[in-house]
Amino acid sequence: MPKIKPVAASLSSHVLGAFQQSKPMESLANFYNKDLEKAIAYVAVGSIIAKDGIGCYKYVTQSLKNDKIPEDKRKFVAALDLTNGVLMITAQILMFFAMRKYSEPLFNRLFKKSFNNKMANNIATRLRIAARKADETIERKLNIGKGNEQVRKNALDLFKFIAELSAATIIGKRVLVPFIATPLADKVKQKMDKHSSPDKENNNVKPQEPAVKTAQETPDKAAGKQLDITSSSTNLLSKYKNTNSNLLNKYQQAS
Amino acid sequence: MKVENINQNFRTPYAGQQRKSPQFTGMSSLEQKITELLPANKTLSKMKKLEWLKGEIGGILITALGTGLVAPIFIGFNPFVKAPENATPEKKKEVNNTKWYTALRQPISAILAILFQVSALTPINKWLDYIINTPEYSKNFGIHVDQSEINGKSFVETTVKQELKKEGIKKPGWLKAITKGYSKIKEERKAYDDLFDSRVDEKIDTQIEKVANKFAENGKITIGKRKLDNKTLSELINKQIDEYIKDAQKLKIDNEGLAYYTEKAKMLVGNEEHLRNIFTDIPHDYKQLETYLKNLLVKETNPDVRRIIQDVLDHDEDLRESRISRTLERIDKIKDMCKGEYTSNKYLNAMSTRNAELDRIITKLKLNKIKEPEKATDTIITDSIRKMARNCQFNEKDNLLKSILHDTDTFDFDSSKLWKKIHKDITKGYKKLIENKYKSFKQITQVIIGVCITLPITCNALNWVYPRFMEIVFPGLSGVKKSQNKTGGDK
Numbered sequence: 001m002p003k004i005k006p007v008a009a010s011l012s013s014h015v016l017g018a019f020q021q022s023k024p025m026e027s028l029a030n031f032y033n034k035d036l037e038k039a040i041a042y043v044a045v046g047s048i049i050a051k052d053g054i055g056c057y058k059y060v061t062q063s064l065k066n067d068k069i070p071e072d073k074r075k076f077v078a079a080l081d082l083t084n085g086v087l088m089i090t091a092q093i094l095m096f097f098a099m100r101k102y103s104e105p106l107f108n109r110l111f112k113k114s115f116n117n118k119m120a121n122n123i124a125t126r127l128r129i130a131a132r133k134a135d136e137t138i139e140r141k142l143n144i145g146k147g148n149e150q151v152r153k154n155a156l157d158l159f160k161f162i163a164e165l166s167a168a169t170i171i172g173k174r175v176l177v178p179f180i181a182t183p184l185a186d187k188v189k190q191k192m193d194k195h196s197s198p199d200k201e202n203n204n205v206k207p208q209e210p211a212v213k214t215a216q217e218t219p220d221k222a223a224g225k226q227l228d229i230t231s232s233s234t235n236l237l238s239k240y241k242n243t244n245s246n247l248l249n250k251y252q253q254a255s
Numbered sequence: 256m257k258v259e260n261i262n263q264n265f266r267t268p269y270a271g272q273q274r275k276s277p278q279f280t281g282m283s284s285l286e287q288k289i290t291e292l293l294p295a296n297k298t299l300s301k302m303k304k305l306e307w308l309k310g311e312i313g314g315i316l317i318t319a320l321g322t323g324l325v326a327p328i329f330i331g332f333n334p335f336v337k338a339p340e341n342a343t344p345e346k347k348k349e350v351n352n353t354k355w356y357t358a359l360r361q362p363i364s365a366i367l368a369i370l371f372q373v374s375a376l377t378p379i380n381k382w383l384d385y386i387i388n389t390p391e392y393s394k395n396f397g398i399h400v401d402q403s404e405i406n407g408k409s410f411v412e413t414t415v416k417q418e419l420k421k422e423g424i425k426k427p428g429w430l431k432a433i434t435k436g437y438s439k440i441k442e443e444r445k446a447y448d449d450l451f452d453s454r455v456d457e458k459i460d461t462q463i464e465k466v467a468n469k470f471a472e473n474g475k476i477t478i479g480k481r482k483l484d485n486k487t488l489s490e491l492i493n494k495q496i497d498e499y500i501k502d503a504q505k506l507k508i509d510n511e512g513l514a515y516y517t518e519k520a521k522m523l524v525g526n527e528e529h530l531r532n533i534f535t536d537i538p539h540d541y542k543q544l545e546t547y548l549k550n551l552l553v554k555e556t557n558p559d560v561r562r563i564i565q566d567v568l569d570h571d572e573d574l575r576e577s578r579i580s581r582t583l584e585r586i587d588k589i590k591d592m593c594k595g596e597y598t599s600n601k602y603l604n605a606m607s608t609r610n611a612e613l614d615r616i617i618t619k620l621k622l623n624k625i626k627e628p629e630k631a632t633d634t635i636i637t638d639s640i641r642k643m644a645r646n647c648q649f650n651e652k653d654n655l656l657k658s659i660l661h662d663t664d665t666f667d668f669d670s671s672k673l674w675k676k677i678h679k680d681i682t683k684g685y686k687k688l689i690e691n692k693y694k695s696f697k698q699i700t701q702v703i704i705g706v707c708i709t710l711p712i713t714c715n716a717l718n719w720v721y722p723r724f725m726e727i728v729f730p731g732l733s734g735v736k737k738s739q740n741k742t743g744g745d746k
Contacts, residue, residue, distance in 0.1 A: 006391075013386045017395035020696045029399065032695035033688055040698065044314035047702040051710055114293040122570070123292045125577050130288075139285060142502055142663035147285040151293070154286075155302050161309045162317065169314075170321035175329055182335035 037157045041164055045096045048169055049089050056085025080188055087184075088177050095172030096164050103160040110159075115152045123148060284456050310694070311701035312380075315372045323365025330358035356725065356732045363724055364717050371713040376701055383697055384410045390479055398481045400693040405462045405686045407693065408455065415454045424450070467682040471675060474637050476685050483685065485636060489628035491684040492639055495677070499647060500620050502665040507613045508606055517603050520589045522559045524597045527586050529560060534579045541572040548575070591658070609659045616666075619646040640681075644673045 019025060032039040059081040063069065069077050113119070124144045131138045139147075290299050308316065330336075331354055338350040386392040388410040390403040402410065419425070426447040432440040470476050476483035508516065523530065533551055538544045548568050555561045567578045590597055592605040623642045625631050649656040651668040660666040667673045725732060 009386050009389070009392050010395075012382070013392035013395040016383075016386070016696075016700070017397075019700075020400060021397045025696060025699065026397075028699060029692040029695040033691040036691050036694065039695065040309050043695075043698050043702065044311065047311060047705065048314055048318055050702070050706055054706065054710075111295055114295040114299070119293065122574055123289055125574050125581075126292050127288060129573075129577055140662055140664050142505060142665070143285065144289070145505070147289050151286050151289050151299065154306065155299050158302050158306055158309060161313060165314055165317045166321070169318045170325050174321045174325040178326075178329050178333055179335070182333060 037160065041096075041100070041161055044161070044165060045092065045168055048165075049092060052085065052088055052092070052173075056082065056089070059085065076188075080185065083184070083188075084177075084181055087181055088173055091172035091177050091180075092168040095176070096168040099164045099167035100160070103163045104156065106163065107156050107159045111152075111155070115148075120145060120148050284453060287452060310698050311705060312373055312376055315368060315376075315705070319365040319368045322368070323362040326361040327358040330361065331355050352732050356729075359725065359729065359732070360717075360721055363721050364713075367713050367716050367720065371716060372705055372709045375709045376704070379701065379704060380409075380697065381413075383700065384413075387693060394479055394481070396696075397692075398478055398483055399487065400689055400696055401478050401481070402689055402693060404466050404478050405682075405689065406459070407690065408459065411455050411458050412451075415451060415458060419451065419454070426451075463679060463682050463686060466685075467675070467679040470682055471678040474633060474640075476682065485631045485633065486628045487688070488636055488681075489625040489631040489639075491681050491688065492636065492643070493624045493628065494684055495681050496620050496624050496643060498680070499643070499665050500617050502663050503613050503617050503620070506659060506662065507610050513603065513606055516606060517599055520597070520602050521599055522563070523582065523586050524589055526557065526560050526563070529557065530563065530586070531583065533560075533564075534583055537576065537579060539576065541575070544575055545572060588658075608655065612656060612659060616646060640677060644670060644677055647673050647677070 028039075060078045063078040063081050064074050066074065066077075108115070124141055127144055128138050130136075290296055290303065293299055307313075333354065336350070336354055338347040342350075384407060387396060387400060388402045388406050393401045393403040406414070424447070427435075427440050427443045429440065435443075466476060466478070476488060538547050545568070548564055552561060552564045552568065555564060563582065567575050567582070570578050589602060593601040620643070623639055623646060625635060625639050647666050648670050649660060649666055649668055651657070656666075657668075664676065667676070
């Protein structure tokens with residue numbers, strides 16, 4: 001191990017060094033240097049959205065290739081997945097920017113007792129009294145003011161990051177999307193029921209395998225669920241499959 | 256928090272080891288003292304400890320929180336997913352089971368996300384820190400992220416932890432509270448944290464000073480064998496000039512302030528004798544002082560003096576004595592500014608003169624800025640720094656400037672001190688630059704690793720763990736599916 005470490009460090013530093021000095025990374029670094037708080041938040045939410053986007057892409061392509069879905073319905077099911085993915089991404093982006101607008105006023109409201117002019121003056125006085133008592137150098141007023149601003153900025157940056165990401169990934173993705181997606185799925189399902197005349201006689205057939213289990217028990221078909229970690233709960237295909245009058249199951253039954 | 260509480264910091268078990276140099280006052284130790292004095296100090300201290308959340312790991316953890324704790328509730332209790340009204344009880348149960356079967360997938364997925372993604376990113380972070388802070392490897396990166404001479408905070412923290420361990424100083428564990436008592440251990444842990452923070456600040460400060468001294472000597476920020484390019488250095492100089500301009504602007508008194516101070520001066524000087532009488536021999540005990548001031552307020556008939564006493568009483572009890580002495584000092588200051596006899600106009604003029612002096616400094620500093628950083632030569636850079644130092648310097652005998660600029664160390668009469676300070680400030684700017692740019696590289700690397708490696712691994716793990724976990728822990732929910740599967744089409 002001691003011999004491997006320098007080799008690995010040298011190799012990785014060469015590769016990563018080249019990557020870090022590439023043009024796109026340089027421009028990104030300039031963005032970070034200009035506004036660090038904004039850059040970190042944008043890249044963090046961008047990363048979450050990218051993961052959801054990849055998940056959505058996987059769902060759509062899997063639905064299009066899924067031979068368990070009748071050929072004439074595949075595009076429709078894929079469209080459902082695409083709608084769900086787009087819905088999820090849109091909700092997260094909207095919630096992120098909405099919270100970005102209100103996070104600072106919210107912080108000011110929550111911490112108004114700590115960060116105001118009177119408190120700043122009191123702190124300066126208290127620090128001076130303490131320094132005198134401890135026989136230490138008395139800090140200049142302007143430096144205390146800068147320190148105070150820095151404390152506020154550090155707290156605000158963290159608060160904004162947590163608030164904005166929570167709004168996007170918890171409220172947007174986990175609270176709002178399921179409530180929008182489920183009625184939307186029902187509407188699409190109704191439309192699909194009307195659209196699928198060969199099924200009409202099978203409308204009362206008992207549902208069979210819920211989609212989740214179907215995917216679990218047929219690993220070769222479960223690939224489409226692989227990225228379910230980010231969006232399984234709001235997957236329209238799952239919802240569509242999970243309802244009692246599941247068209248897919250009806251088709252399976254019929255065949 | 257009162258003054259007494261801050262003093263506790265100077266009486267900790269490791270107090271003697273806190274500062275090798277009595278001159279050293281790191282910004283973050285000042286920030287820590289300020290935080291301790293704020294009403295929301297507990298929340299803010301906890302927030303400070305959570306700063307590592309800002310980034311990819313924070314994003315993963317917040318997402319996992321939503322997935323693990325919020326999503327199951329909204330899936331399990333989703334009112335839109337329900338069996339038809341005329342459905343049989345079995346069918347209703349089946350729908351309910353299906354909902355909960357799906358809902359329970361979420362906490363498992365959250366745990367796996369934390370397990371795989373966060374635990375993978377932590378060593379990756381450490382590795383990146385290691386190569387970017389080690390001269391042998393950091394030279395392969397751009398000088399704008401090279402932290403080999405001014406180490407990143409997390410790297411310094413690791414180093415200091417190791418140093419303290421070597422010195423036999425360890426953070427006492429909570430288990431020792433059984434024998435030593437909770438409050439004793441809490442105090443010792445805080446003392447360790449104070450010592451640790453102080454050492455970290457000191458180490459960073461020493462590193463900055465080392466680079467700054469070299470910079471002052473040869474006019475270039477030098478990292479290893481590399482020199483920072485003129486364009487970046489010029490931009491750092493311009494940024495620093497902007498900071499000094501901000502400092503000067505903060506010392507200016509705006510129109511609102513002019514009106515306020517003029518009125519206040521009139522009130523103070525007009526009642527000088529009376530104020531000196533009542534404020535000279537005051538009790539030092541907080542409670543006694545409060546009673547004394549309240550009695551004064553009851554007896555006082557002069558509305559201006561009543562306002563002044565009320566203003567003192569409106570302050571927290573530990574600040575009242577200081578407020579009183581500052582009130583008397585202010586009277587001296589006003590008279591000083593009026594050069595003896597006070598008149599409202601004289602005082603207003605004196606304040607306007609101060610503003611004019613500050614405007615003069617601001618204009619000169621603005622002219623120091625390097626106009627075209629991309630074309631800056633070594634001479635232009637040295638010249639700009641020299642002018643900066645000259646414009647931040649004032650004559651020690653100039654009482655007016657002395658009284659204006661005493662609240663900041665941006666301006667000084669000692670030229671060699673200023674020369675050093677300016678170079679150190681620019682070096683601090685460089686430190687901020689490498690930190691910010693390194694953060695960009697680190698976060699993007701984490702995102703790429705997350706999307707391309709850890710996310711697919713986590714998803715595959717979920718597909719393997721989830722059905723097995725459900726069959727073992729919730730056979731009731733899984734059983735429904737099994738029985739259906741026997742009759743159903745998925746073969």
